[in-house]
Amino acid sequence: MNNQLTVNPSIEVEEYASYIEIEEQELVSSSSAFIGANTIEVNLQEIQRQHIIPVFSKDNEPLISHGDFIQTTYDVINHCFKGEDILSPSIRVSHPIKGRTPEARYKPANQLEDHERTIYYERAMFVFEIPSIQRNIDGQTLSLTIGGVKCYGDDKLNNKKGSSEHFKIFIGFSVKVCSNLCVWSDGAQVKLVVRSQGELMDAIMNMISVYNPEQHLKAMQRLTEHNLTEAQFAQVLGRARLYNYLPNEVKKEIPPLLFTDTQLGSVAKDYFQDNSFCRNDNGDINLWRMYNLFTSANKSSYVDSFLERSINAFDFTHQLQTGLAGGGTNWYLN
Numbered sequence: 007m008n009n010q011l012t013v014n015p016s017i018e019v020e021e022y023a024s025y026i027e028i029e030e031q032e033l034v035s036s037s038s039a040f041i042g043a044n045t046i047e048v049n050l051q052e053i054q055r056q057h058i059i060p061v062f063s064k065d066n067e068p069l070i071s072h073g074d075f076i077q078t079t080y081d082v083i084n085h086c087f088k089g090e091d092i093l094s095p096s097i098r099v100s101h102p103i104k105g106r107t108p109e110a111r112y113k114p115a116n117q118l119e120d121h122e123r124t125i126y127y128e129r130a131m132f133v134f135e136i137p138s139i140q141r142n143i144d145g146q147t148l149s150l151t152i153g154g155v156k157c158y159g160d161d162k163l164n165n166k167k168g169s170s171e172h173f174k175i176f177i178g179f180s181v182k183v184c185s186n187l188c189v190w191s192d193g194a195q196v197k198l199v200v201r202s203q204g205e206l207m208d209a210i211m212n213m214i215s216v217y218n219p220e221q222h223l224k225a226m227q228r229l230t231e232h233n234l235t236e237a238q239f240a241q242v243l244g245r246a247r248l249y250n251y252l253p254n255e256v257k258k259e260i261p262p263l264l265f266t267d268t269q270l271g272s273v274a275k276d277y278f279q280d281n282s283f284c285r286n287d288n289g290d291i292n293l294w295r296m297y298n299l300f301t302s303a304n305k306s307s308y309v310d311s312f313l314e315r316s317i318n319a320f321d322f323t324h325q326l327q328t329g330l331a332g333g334g335t336n337w338y339l340n
Contacts, residue, residue: 035094035135040305041304042305043307043308044100044101044308045131048098050095050097053071053073053097057072060126062163064165065167067167068167070203070206076095076097076132079210080095086214092136095132095133097132099127100308100309102125102127106122106123110122128159129310130156131153131154131155131312132153132154134151141179141223143230144292144294144295146182146183148182148188149179149180150178150179151178151179151180152175152176154175155173155175156173170199172197173209174197176193176316177214178190178193178194179222184302186298186301187316189313192222193213194213194317226320229324230294231292232330232331233293234293234326234330235290236285239296241338242326242338242339246265260337261321261337264311269306270303272302276302280298280302282298283295283302293326300322301316304316326338
């Protein structure tokens with residue numbers, strides 16, 4: 007296992023005019039689903055060979071496809087982490103856009119042959135796991151993980167090539183036992199806008215080069231140093247449920263919480279039942295475990311809101327830590 011994270015940030019787009027093909031492997035990143043909601047699992051070969059690619063309507067030029075996004079990310083990772091193990095991407099898609107070939111336009115839907123159907127998915131999210139770069143927090147193994155999110159609905163398809171295309175990219179760690187993604191704001195861009203594949207490559211490269219994994223790990227490790235009693239946990243969760251119903255002028259003074267009531271219910275259930283992150287016998291729970299209860303609940307988010315909630319989970323838990331350490335008042339704890 008490498009103890010040092012080595013990154014080679016120097017790359018020219020021209021060097022990668024042709025793709026480095028992702029080898030098909032038996033081992034795929036995130037053996038358990040990193041997101042559930044209404045997504046399905048697909049592989050890169052299926053996306054590249056079977057899914058049609060949306061185009062800009064004014065010139066019929068293609069957008070950067072999900073396959074291109076995933077392949078470009080792999081090219082950068084392969085360059086930055088030479089010598090490391092890079093698993094095949096775990097890919098989840100949602101919101102299918104279905105169609106049919108012209109010769110099948112009059113057929114009933116239940117009589118369509120496979121070759122007469124067309125499909126692409128509006129939303130996709132993927133992660134690459136690098137298992138040769140691992141750390142341990144509170145008995146749990148974490149692997150370096152890099153990924154992205156793409157929603158075609160964020161783009162204006164009635165434009166022409168060269169118009170803004172929107173992406174989300176991130177680098178962080180995933181917890182091996184459950185595939186919970188641990189991402190913070192210093193390792194993510196949630197409003198990335200590019201106009202070419204070269205700009206996308208540059209953005210991914212820049213994100214990797216400025217990310218400080220040791221600082222991120224230390225911040226997560228410090229969460230193990232603070233506990234909530236059962237009464238405090240109940241109060242935090244109760245106030246979290248109140249947050250969404252507060253008047254807007256009051257909300258402005260409180261750190262936001264982006265989780266839904268249903269997700270907070272999952273946090274409450276797993277406080278008692280989660281095999282890896284439940285409370286101690288006396289009812290206490292450290293903030294690292296509580297953080298993982300939130301990242302686990304986040305798996306029920308849709309693709310387009312997943313990354314923002316993932317970042318919010320860390321910010322929220324870190325603010326609780328600051329309040330417990332006496333670094334200021336916290337509305338959820340007061």
